[in-house]
Amino acid sequence: MTDRRTQIIDAARELMSESGTTAISVRAVAGRAGIGASTLRHYFPTQQELYDATLGSILDRQLSDHRIRDSSVSPRERLTECLRQFLISPAEDEINRQQWLALMAAMVDPTGDPDRRRTWESLVNSARRRVTDWAHILHSEGHLIHDIDRTVGYLLALIDGIALGLAVTGAERITAEQAEQILRDGLAAVIAD
Numbered sequence: 001m002t003d004r005r006t007q008i009i010d011a012a013r014e015l016m017s018e019s020g021t022t023a024i025s026v027r028a029v030a031g032r033a034g035i036g037a038s039t040l041r042h043y044f045p046t047q048q049e050l051y052d053a054t055l056g057s058i059l060d061r062q063l064s065d066h067r068i069r070d071s072s073v074s075p076r077e078r079l080t081e082c083l084r085q086f087l088i089s090p091a092e093d094e095i096n097r098q099q100w101l102a103l104m105a106a107m108v109d110p111t112g113d114p115d116r117r118r119t120w121e122s123l124v125n126s127a128r129r130r131v132t133d134w135a136h137i138l139h140s141e142g143h144l145i146h147d148i149d150r151t152v153g154y155l156l157a158l159i160d161g162i163a164l165g166l167a168v169t170g171a172e173r174i175t176a177e178q179a180e181q182i183l184r185d186g187l188a189a190v191i192a193d
Helices: 006-019 026-033 038-043 049-061 076-084 094-108 115-141 148-167 174-185
Strands: none
Touching: 006 026, 006 049, 026 038, 026 049, 026 115, 026 148, 038 049, 049 115, 076 148, 115 148, 148 174
């Protein structure tokens, strides 16, 4: 039997896959999970926490830790493999590119869609948690130049910038090869080999 928290997240993920993020309401998720709303609130006191857990579980299924713990591989290579997963290749995945741009637009538009804004915030929270985990591993091995918070902030800004460069159209778009080089150059600022 799965624990109650997992049961709630599974129900929310099912609803989201059927009807999008707007389907993630306390009543709908509680009903799907077969529990009361107060039980759901015990595990997820706020709507944002429920969003974060749901989208975080989806992101966790898509991300791999690759060889982050394999100290026989250079720390830059290990982190490159992990961070590369956040980069959308527009040529390969036009649908994800369009979704990413819509989420980004919602973040910069103060009147943007609140569900997209909440989705973006949840994805950022999940990404921060995952990148922080990777940074802790490399920090414990003595490979970080700066403290963990500064490193994670830098890495997330680096990934956001590269992702935007890959997602735009026209002359401003960077190629996959350029993105890879920018990522590797950026890691030189935070990883001491």
